[in-house]
Each structure stands twice: as structure tokens, then as C-alpha cells.
Ligand SMILES: Nc1nc2c(c(=O)[nH]1)N[C@H]1C(S)=C(S)[C@@H](COP(=O)(O)OP(=O)(O)OC[C@H]3O[C@@H](n4cnc5c(=O)[nH]c(N)nc54)[C@H](O)[C@@H]3O)O[C@H]1N2
Ligand SMILES: Nc1nc2c(c(=O)[nH]1)N[C@H]1C(S)=C(S)[C@@H](COP(=O)(O)OP(=O)(O)OC[C@H]3O[C@@H](n4cnc5c(=O)[nH]c(N)nc54)[C@H](O)[C@@H]3O)O[C@H]1N2
Ligand code: SF4
């Protein structure tokens with residue numbers, strides 16, 4: 001963009017949360033010295049939050065690794081890229097050749113959805129390696145939503161998002177977008193959108209055991225007992241049927257199983273669930289009536305509705321309520337976004353459906369979901385032998401810190417240490433990567449191009465943006481796309497091949513398939529001719545061009561002259577708006593019936609477990625998590641500008657519980673769970689309901705052998721050490737991280 005003698009600006013889509021704001025970076029030399037919201041960005045229109053404003057500090061953190069590390073004589077030492085990839089090939093190949101591909105565990109963490117590399121190469125790695133040992137952050141996050149979408153719509157990635165800009169009534173369950181900036185609902189300035197909803201006369205309801213900043217904005221806040229949302233939502237469903245408030249509207253012909261559903265929720269009356277949820281029956285009826293009465297409404301559930309024992313049932317019921325009130329797939333309700341890189345839409349009709357449990361984990365026989373095994377079972381898949389099958393003996397970890405992010409990090413710590421080989425693609429030497437034999441550090445975000453392959457699929461408005469690297473790659477750096485391409489080659493016996501071969505192969509395969517597809521705009525053409533038309537400075541850019549041109553808004557390689565290409569996108573550095581979300585059904589459905597299957601069998605089979613929950617009451621305290629605005633999971637505690645203030649690892653507890661336990665604000669307390677014991681400082685607050693305590697995750701930066709110097713000055717404790725990893729939502733394999741039983745007592749000391 002603009003240049004003066006010593007300072008210039010460049011655009012960069014922010015990768016620090018799911019909101020994907022467009023930023024204008026100030027750059028002096030090669031250093032980012034400032035960041036502000038890009039007012040001309042077609043999606044974010046100038047919004048920025050404190051994390052985005054600290055982009056420069058995140059980008060230039062001196063603890064970021066600059067060169068690869070390779071373990072020699074037990075110690076990680078700086079090495080060249082060549083030495084590093086030699087070591088990766090030498091470490092991985094013997095494991096594959098001796099024990100087979102399933103002995104290689106692939107662990108994919110959250111930032112893969114925030115990088116182009118993470119979208120483009122892990123699928124190639126998994127396809128080429130053929131391992132079933134895939135563990136990702138999805139099973140400590142949103143896997144229940146994938147499973148419920150798979151079952152309802154036949155496509156695990158067809159997740160409806162609330163139409164924030166147009167809805168009249170928003171019901172938020174277990175989400176705190178004022179701190180998280182939203183998730184599975186990509187919306188720059190989520191707080192502003194909630195305020196706009198209220199300003200246009202709409203209503204906001206929040207269900208959360210804590211009176212969060214989001215709950216404070218709400219017209220109605222229901223402080224539910226953690227882990228019981230599926231009961232409450234089932235009771236709302238019951239009320240819709242009982243009071244004849246269902247109105248499927250345009251969906252009527254598209255939905256099957258209505259009568260069976262009515263029958264299935266018969267036992268879940270508001271009166272029957274009230275005590276378990278600790279929400280009175282009158283409130284539950286009011287929630288259902290308000291939802292049905294609103295001209296348009298959207299129900300949306302996030303972390304607090306997913307990381308619980310009935311996560312899949314709660315996620316399913318969220319969409320059941322959207323469907324029964326006619327709000328699915330209509331403006332103002334919950335719609336399916338259509339991103340520019342989506343596959344060529346096929347005509348509506350029966351699909352292949354969604355299968356669960358096509359294979360099982362070796363030790364605890366957990367069913368796979370969406371091709372993944374529960375990440376909570378990673379440690380046992382490494383450290384436990386069984387009569388059949390091979391333990392995981394090598395791990396490829398890309399952008400993942402499971403030692404802090406998953407249950408029982410101490411056990412995983414030991415398990416990772418016992419591996420034959422481990423490689424981490426990570427900018428930091430942290431709690432997980434310290435176990436690696438090779439660490440491959442990606443460049444900081446300013447040196448990487450960006451397009452949101454993942455988040456545009458969940459965006460509240462269809463739009464497309466691409467920003468090239470704001471700063472050239474520093475000498476000695478390697479683009480993360482190249483790192484992952486080389487990793488694919490090293491893992492699959494092709495070490496030494498030119499990494500551009502990976503992109504060329506993907507382009508070849510994709511175009512080869514497209515020309516054979518009668519619904520593709522390029523049907524019948526010559527794939528070589530199409531490949532020659534691709535533009536872009538690199539393999540990843542050519543792949544982006546290909547996806548854009550084959551996609552729903554694409555030029556179809558010249559068929560639709562007005563259509564999108566990478567060149568056209570590069571001409572619009574602030575992005576191209578593709579309009580508000582549109583109704584799309586029945587096209588996205590891939591169920592075998594070709595309809596929305598309201599009561600899928602695996603869901604029906606799980607309902608007896610929910611019926612049992614009607615009678616369950618926790619005897620003591622239960623723990624939930626929380627997020628802080630200036631933080632992100634485990635890896636931003638190293639940025640001084642983003643730590644301190646309210647962003648601290650303290651235990652929130654209600655004044656009545658504090659008084660009963662003899663705990664005062666600031667006291668040191670002991671917290672005991674099934675997986676271990678921790679000590680933290682108490683923060684007494686009436687912002688949390690009685691009987692519930694809260695500790696944030698991503699802390700516990702006191703392990704030796706890491707290089708995160710600022711984080712180590714205020715390490716906090718790892719909340720996931722309270723878990724033993726045995727509690728899962730059985731349908732999705734998602735770990736239960738919220739609503740777990742704990743004991744809290746004063747330690748008798750002040751920290
Ligand atoms: N108790 C509890 N636990 C939770 C949660 C909770 O609510 N409560 N939330 C869960 C959720 S939602 C998630 S998504 C998971 C996250 O789990 P993880 O993905 O395992 O954890 P992150 O802290 O996001 O760490 C990601 C890693 O990526 C690295 N990284 C950062 N930027 C890049 C990059 O550009 N490239 C590469 N290659 N690496 C990068 C970081 O250094 C870090 O090591 O944690 C989960 N754990
Ligand atoms: N600042 C910041 N932003 C982030 C992240 C971060 O770490 N920091 N992480 C990013 C990631 S990876 C994700 S997945 C998203 C998550 O986005 P959100 O889901 O919005 O995140 P949380 O703030 O954890 O909100 C979950 C809420 O659920 C509540 N809750 C806990 N248990 C229950 C329950 O049983 N029932 C109900 N109804 N509520 C419950 C908690 O009190 C909490 O307020 O945030 C993303 N954005
Ligand atoms: S809201 Fe998210 S994407 Fe926007 S500036 Fe903040 S961290 Fe970046």
C-alpha cells in the first residue's frame with residue numbers, strides 16, 4: 001500500500017481469532033509497529049480488538065523460534081532446514097515401514113484454521129500417509145456440532161450460523177462472544193452486532209452459569225446448572241409441541257421424523273427438567289414461547305453446549321429448535337453460508353449420508369467421528385499396549401499444544417517423551433513441542449499470506465478476501481506452506497522431491513476430477529489446459545485461484561466472464577462482498593433420504609442417557625471454564641501487552657460458596673478433580689452462580705525445557721490436570737471440559 005521513507009502500511013487479515021478482521025499494519029523496515037482496523041474492509045469495516053491491536057507484539061515476540069531445532073544427544077539444537085527435514089524423514093519412515101501408518105499419530109491444533117498452510121496441506125498429509133490415528137482440537141471443542149450436522153443434514157461441515165445482522169431474537173447458549181469474539185459464527189464486531197440487535201428492537205437471551213459480559217447485555221439471562229442444556233432444550237422442544245407452537249414454514253416438505261421427535265421428547269417436560277437444570281418450569285416455557293413468537297429467531301450454542309456430557313444432543317437440539325420454529329435456512333434465522341472456495345454445488349437429492357464409528361480407537365474402543373479419534377485418548381494410544389494393533393510410536397504435531405489443551409497433560413507429557421519420534425510445526429518451544437525431536441518453526445503472521453478457507457464457511461456474510469504477506473520472508477525463514485509440503489514428502493517416502501510437486505499433484509487431481517463431473521463448469525475440458533490458465537506467484541496461490549474459479553462465484557475458467565479469479569481478488573485488496581446469507585436448502589443436504597432427518601438413530605439411541613440425567617444432581621461444586629478477551633488458548637500468555645489485568649488464572653467462586661468454605665478473595669485455594677490437584681488464587685465474585693467455580697484454560701507454563709520467558713513469569717495452573725480424560729460425549733468423542741465435579745478448600749496460605 002502506501003509508503004513514506006521509513007514507514008509504510010500493508011493490509012493483513014487478522015489470524016488471532018475467528019472474527020477475521022481486516023487490519024492495516026504499520027511497518028517500519030521489516031517490523032510491524034502498529035495495527036488498526038481497515039475501514040475499507042468489506043467485512044470488518046474497521047473493527048479491531050485489543051488482540052488485533054497487539055498484532056505487532058504477537059508478530060515480533062522475541063521468543064518465536066527463528067530456525068529449526070533438531071535433537072542431538074538428547075538436546076534440541078539449532079539446525080538448518082535441510083538437517084531438519086533429513087531428521088524428519090529418518091525419524092518417521094522407519095516407524096511407518098515397521099509398524100504401519102496407524103503408528104503415526106497426526107495431531108492438529110487450533111491455529112491450523114488460522115493459516116493457509118493448515119487448510120491446504122494436512123488433508124494431503126493424511127491422504128498420503130493413510131493413518132487412522134488422527135487427533136485434533138475438534139474433539140476438545142466443536143465435534144458435537146459436526147456430528148449433529150452430519151446426522152441431521154448428512155454433512156458434518158454443514159453448520160448453520162445465526163444471521164446476526166437480521167435476526168429479531170437471538171438465543172445464545174454457552175457462548176461469550178464479548179470475550180471470544182465468536183466461534184463457528186465468524187463476525188467481526190460481534191459485540192456491535194449484539195448492540196445493533198437490541199437497538200432495532202430485537203431480543204437477546206443468554207444461557208450461561210456465569211453472568212458474563214455477554215449475559216450483561218441480554219434481555220434475559222438464565223444461569224443454568226452446567227452440563228444440563230440438553231435437558232433444557234429438550235423441554236423447550238416439548239413445549240413447542242405441547243402448545244402447538246411449531247411452524248416449519250418452507251421447511252415442511254424437507255423434513256422427516258416430526259412425529260417421532262414429538263414422541264421422543266415426551267418425558268422432557270419443563271417440570272421434569274427444572275430441578276436438574278435449576279431453572280424453573282415457567283422460565284423454560286417462556287423461553288420456548290419467546291422463540292416461537294419472534295418474527296425471526298436464531299438459536300446458537302458454543303463451547304458451553306459442546307464440551308459437556310450431552311454435547312451432541314445439545315448441539316442437535318439447537319438446530320431442532322431452529323427447524324421447528326421455521327428459522328433454519330431463512331433470513332433472520334440460521335443459514336448455511338456459501339464461501340467462495342466451496343466445492344461446485346451438486347444438484348439436490350439423496351446423498352451418501354453420515355456414518356459414525358467406521359473404526360474404533362485401539363485401547364478404549366472409542367468410535368471415530370468425522371475420521372478422528374478423541375484427542376483425550378491420545379496418551380493411552382501411545383502408552384498402552386493391546387493384544388491387537390500398534391501403539392502410536394511417532395507423532396506429527398502441527399500447531400498443537402495438547403499438553404495444556406487436553407485432559408491430563410501430565411500423562412500425555414510422559415507419553416510424548418516415550419515416542420520413537422516426534423516433530424512439531426510450531427513457532428514456540430512450549431509444553432508440547434519441547435518433546436519433539438524436530439521443531440519446524442513457521443514465520444510470524446506478517447510474513448505469511450492469508451485467506452480464510454475455514455472461517456468463511458461460518459461467516460455471517462458471504463465475502464472473500466486475500467492478503468499477501470505484509471513483509472517479505474526474513475532470510476533463513478521458510479513459508480509454512482513450504483514447511484508442510486516438505487513434511488508431506490518426508491513422511492511419505494518422497495523426501496528430497498521439490499515441494500512444488502505437492503501443489504502440482506493436488507491441482508492435477510482436482511482438475512482431473514472436475515472435468516469428469518457433469519455438474520462442473522469445466523466438464524469435458526482438458527485438465528492441462530486448465531492448469532496452464534492458473535495464475536499466482538506460488539503453489540498455494542495457484543490452488544486458491546483454482547478453488548475460486550471452480551467455486552460457486554468463480555469464472556469457471558472463462559465460462560462465466562464476470563466470475564471470480566485470484567487476479568480479480570488481488571485487484572480488490574479490501575475484499576469482495578458477496579452479499580448476505582441466502583436460503584440454500586435443499587442443496588446442502590447429503591442425507592440418504594435427501595431430507596433433513598430430524599431424529600437420526602444414533603441420537604434416538606442416546607436419549608435414554610439424557611433421561612437418566614433427569615435424576616442426577618451434583619453433590620458438590622462443579623467447574624466451568626472461561627475466556628479472556630486478551631488471550632487465546634495456550635499461546636498468547638507470552639505477550640506482555642496481553643497479560644495482566646483481568647487476564648489471570650484465578651478461581652472464580654460465588655460469595656456464598658466462599659463463605660461456606662471459609663475462603664476470602666485473594667486466598668490461595670486447593671482444587672481437586674478426578675485427574676489431579678491444583679492450587680490457585682480465589683477471586684470471589686457474584687458473577688458466577690452458586691455451586692459453580694471457574695478456572696480458565698491454557699495456563700500452566702511452568703514446565704522445564706520451554707522457551708516462553710514472559711509466560712513463565714506468571715505461569716498459572718493447567719485446569720485440564722483436574723481431568724483424567726475418561727469423561728467424553730460418547731457420540732462425538734468430545735472431551736467433557738465443563739461441568740466437572742471438583743472439591744475446593746482453603747490452603748491456609750496466601751499466595
Ligand atoms: N479446559 C478447557 N480446555 C480447552 C478449552 C476449554 O474451553 N477449556 N478449549 C479448547 C479449544 S476450543 C481449543 S480450540 C483447544 C486448542 O488446543 P490447541 O490447538 O492444542 O492449543 P492452542 O493453545 O491453540 O495452541 C496451538 C499451538 O499452535 C502454535 N501456533 C500459533 N500460531 C501458529 C502458526 O501460525 N502456525 C503453527 N504451525 N503453529 C502456531 C502455538 O504456539 C501452540 O503451540 O483447546 C481446548 N482446551
Ligand atoms: N479472547 C479469546 N478469544 C477466543 C479464544 C480465547 O482463548 N480467548 N479461543 C477461541 C476458540 S479456540 C474458541 S473455540 C472460541 C470459543 O468461543 P465461546 O464459546 O464464546 O467461548 P467461551 O468464552 O469459552 O464461552 C463459553 C461459555 O460457556 C459457559 N458455560 C460453561 N459450561 C456451560 C454449560 O454447561 N452450559 C451453558 N449454557 N454454558 C456453559 C461459560 O461460562 C462461558 O461463558 O473462542 C475463540 N476466541
Ligand atoms: S476480533 Fe479477532 S480477528 Fe478481529 S482484531 Fe480481534 S483478534 Fe483479530
Ligand SMILES: [Mo]
Pocket residue numbers: 110137141
Ligand atoms: Mo476452539
